[in-house]
Amino acid sequence: MQACLPKDVFKSIKNTIQTGGKLDVSIAGIVAAAMKDWAISKGALYYAHVFYPMTNITAEKHDGFISVQSDGSAITEFSAKVLVQGEPDGSSFPSGGIRSTFEARGYTAWDVTSPAYVMETDNGSTLCIPTVFISWTGEALDKKTPLLRSNAAMSKAATRLLKLLGNTDVATVNSSCGAEQEYFLVDAHFAHSRPDILLTGRTLFGRPAAKGQQFDDHYFGAIPERVQVFMQDVEERMYRLGIPAKTRHNEVAPGQFEIAPFFEAANVASDHQQMTMTILKNTAKKHGFICLLHEKPFAGINGSGKHVNWSVGNATQGNLLDPGDNPHTNLQFLLFCGAVIRGVHKYGPLLRAVVATASNDHRLGANEAPPAIISVYLGVQLEDVFDQIKRGDVKSSAYAGVMSLGILTLPEFPKDPGDRNRTSPFAFTGNRFEFRAVGANQSVSGPLVAMNTILTDSLIWMSDHLEAELAKGTALQDAAFTVLKEVMDNHSAVVFGGNGYSEAWHKMAVERGLLNLPTTADALPVLKEKYIEELFERTGVLSAAELESRFDVYAEQYIGVIEMEAKLVINLAKTVIYPAAFRYLSELAASISNLKQIGIEFEQDSAETVAALTKRMMDTVSKLDNAIGNHDFATVEEHMQHCAKTLRPLMDKVREYADAIEGNVADDLWPLPKYREMLFIK
Numbered sequence: 001m002q003a004c005l006p007k008d009v010f011k012s013i014k015n016t017i018q019t020g021g022k023l024d025v026s027i028a029g030i031v032a033a034a035m036k037d038w039a040i041s042k043g044a045l046y047y048a049h050v051f052y053p054m055t056n057i058t059a060e061k062h063d064g065f066i067s068v069q070s071d072g073s074a075i076t077e078f079s080a081k082v083l084v085q086g087e088p089d090g091s092s093f094p095s096g097g098i099r100s101t102f103e104a105r106g107y108t109a110w111d112v113t114s115p116a117y118v119m120e121t122d123n124g125s126t127l128c129i130p131t132v133f134i135s136w137t138g139e140a141l142d143k144k145t146p147l148l149r150s151n152a153a154m155s156k157a158a159t160r161l162l163k164l165l166g167n168t169d170v171a172t173v174n175s176s177c178g179a180e181q182e183y184f185l186v187d188a189h190f191a192h193s194r195p196d197i198l199l200t201g202r203t204l205f206g207r208p209a210a211k212g213q214q215f216d217d218h219y220f221g222a223i224p225e226r227v228q229v230f231m232q233d234v235e236e237r238m239y240r241l242g243i244p245a246k247t248r249h250n251e252v253a254p255g256q257f258e259i260a261p262f263f264e265a266a267n268v269a270s271d272h273q274q275m276t277m278t279i280l281k282n283t284a285k286k287h288g289f290i291c292l293l294h295e296k297p298f299a300g301i302n303g304s305g306k307h308v309n310w311s312v313g314n315a316t317q318g319n320l321l322d323p324g325d326n327p328h329t330n331l332q333f334l335l336f337c338g339a340v341i342r343g344v345h346k347y348g349p350l351l352r353a354v355v356a357t358a359s360n361d362h363r364l365g366a367n368e369a370p371p372a373i374i375s376v377y378l379g380v381q382l383e384d385v386f387d388q389i390k391r392g393d394v395k396s397s398a399y400a401g402v403m404s405l406g407i408l409t410l411p412e413f414p415k416d417p418g419d420r421n422r423t424s425p426f427a428f429t430g431n432r433f434e435f436r437a438v439g440a441n442q443s444v445s446g447p448l449v450a451m452n453t454i455l456t457d458s459l460i461w462m463s464d465h466l467e468a469e470l471a472k473g474t475a476l477q478d479a480a481f482t483v484l485k486e487v488m489d490n491h492s493a494v495v496f497g498g499n500g501y502s503e504a505w506h507k508m509a510v511e512r513g514l515l516n517l518p519t520t521a522d523a524l525p526v527l528k529e530k531y532i533e534e535l536f537e538r539t540g541v542l543s544a545a546e547l548e549s550r551f552d553v554y555a556e557q558y559i560g561v562i563e564m565e566a567k568l569v570i571n572l573a574k575t576v577i578y579p580a581a582f583r584y585l586s587e588l589a590a591s592i593s594n595l596k597q598i599g600i601e602f603e604q605d606s607a608e609t610v611a612a613l614t615k616r617m618m619d620t621v622s623k624l625d626n627a628i629g630n631h632d633f634a635t636v637e638e639h640m641q642h643c644a645k646t647l648r649p650l651m652d653k654v655r656e657y658a659d660a661i662e663g664n665v666a667d668d669l670w671p672l673p674k675y676r677e678m679l680f681i682k
């Protein structure tokens with residue numbers, strides 16, 4: 001930008017990005033011309049407004065720079081108007097009732113705070129401009145608009161609190177995000193022979209291989225060379241787009257890997273995350289893989305999540321979630337951390353709702369990923385400090401000391417003040433919170449919006465209370481601890497440092513009044529609760545209509561996914577598994593009777609087993625078929641419950657029989673690639 005723009009225009013744009021201030025639209029013409037020249041110099045002939053509809057995907061509409069003149073000649077053109085605003089015919093994107101198709105106008109508008117980029121494919125390049133997507137009445141139809149709003153609201157609330165703490169110079173506060181992405185790679189030859197993987201992103205059938213993850217030999221193991229070549233290709237593409245890829249390693253399950261970028265401003269990180277998912281999928285194809293971002297592609301081994309690391313900070317006060325060496329004296333940290341604790345307790349069900357998808361339901365609470373109960377892990381040191389706050393007597397921060405390894409040639413190193421806790425959905429990890437319940441396939445925007453918004457609500461509450469205390473003449477430190485004590489008195493129930501997978505916690509959580517919302521059908525209706533509607537309206541992040549439209553869209557997606565999967569279960573059971581079982585049965589029957597004729601009596605047990613399993617499978621298929629036919633629901637909530645409580649268990653039952661059949665049928669007759677073939681890339 002600096003190289004391409006006149007100095008004052010560059011300064012103006014930079015200022016808007018850094019302060020979240022008003023965009024000076026008069027500079028758009030100059031920016032557009034510079035962008036066009038830059039993009040054309042990189043070989044781009046087209047430009048696209050990129051936007052993020054509620055479907056989780058990235059959408060783009062491409063237009064050529066070329067413009068035909070009245071005399072038949074052609075010029076390249078890219079005006080301020082087309083940079084700033086676009087009008088894709090977005091009528092097919094779900095709006096949850098905000099628009100009807102006859103009033104389908106939707107607009108995209110330039111988001112100057114997220115850098116434009118040139119996307120290269122084998123046959124050319126496209127200038128991509130990140131945009132928001134709104135209806136013609138100005139309602140958000142996308143994931144970016146509320147993210148920008150939530151960030152602005154959070155900044156305002158954080159600034160107010162920072163000023164109350166005596167800071168005079170307070171820069172705009174921004175949220176940051178670093179999202180760790182887990183994924184599976186499957187050889188494309190196998191994936192292409194699995195209709196379930198191609199259509200649903202996961203295996204609807206498949207018997208676990210004899211070898212799974214029991215040896216822990218894949219986690220952080222040497223990366224297979226073929227995979228490493230793929231990863232390097234991915235990283236190269238990411239760097240070219242300005243996405244700071246940083247970490248790569250094998251994950252727990254065989255065939256599972258992870259990539260993490262260096263963290264960035266939440267809005268930019270979110271756009272970059274969407275690009276990362278696209279790059280992973282596209283690059284995999286070039287290397288003969290299919291990249292699966294589904295949360296549970298394979299039964300019996302770990303699924304994939306996306307840990308969303310989140311913090312807030314600014315240029316003047318730094319990272320507001322940095323505890324420093326003496327957290328018990330760091331009022332700024334304690335107030336911001338306390339605000340998060342209060343928010344997670346008050347709005348835990350919202351955090352559950354924003355990670356609720358049909359596919360993530362397979363993972364949450366399955367003893368490999370956090371439970372569907374939202375709690376906060378603080379680590380030993382901070383838990384102790386907040387306990388002291390609750391007791392009203394804050395004295396010290398426990399030190400972990402240094403670790404001596406007893407070997408002089410090795411360095412001594414300081415112990416971390418807190419361990420890690422893999423079982424917590426929402427963990428403090430040194431200078432940020434890590435929201436671990438997010439699904440691998442999900443946009444990170446929803447979770448970021450929720451975190452920013454609940455923090456905003458808490459910060460406003462804190463400032464109100466702090467101001468009231470200060471007005472009584474209380475000294476700042478005492479006032480802050482009074483407010484913090486009130487937070488802990490009311491909200492410490494959400495702090496939990498133990499094993500989140502255990503039965504004991506599930507019981508204890510109920511006693512503490514924390515909600516366990518195991519399925520999307522249970523969690524999504526939270527979006528319709530009055531207190532959630534008020535939260536979003538009060539903070540200006542989503543209007544009631546916008547929130548309701550989100551519920552409608554997500555509920556419809558949930559039902560759509562489960563019904564589609566159920567149909568495929570029926571189809572594959574009838575046309576792939578049943579015929580395989582039957583062929584094997586005929587073979588067995590013929591052999592048994594042939595042997596009898598030459599005087600050899602052979603056992604019939606295996607034939608009987610396969611026959612019985614096949615019959616039971618087909619009975620369950622009929623039940624599932626009937627259950628799908630049921631469309632008689634008073635509400636969408638009821639329909640979702642039908643999916644969760646009737647369809648899903650029947651699908652699982654069909655699978656159970658099918659997988660047992662797989663374990664009994666001759667390998668050469670089994671038509672679907674097996675787990676042992678798909679999962680061990682060499």
Ligand code: ADP
Nearest residue numbers: 176177178179247260261262263309310311432
């Ligand atoms: P781990 O697996 O130990 O959680 P990783 O290095 O895989 O760690 O990922 C940690 C992620 O957290 C990275 O994307 C990193 O950039 C990000 N991160 C680090 N500090 C912050 C911060 N202050 N705010 C937000 N994200 C952060």
Ligand code: MG
Nearest residue numbers: 180307309434
């Ligand atoms: Mg992590």
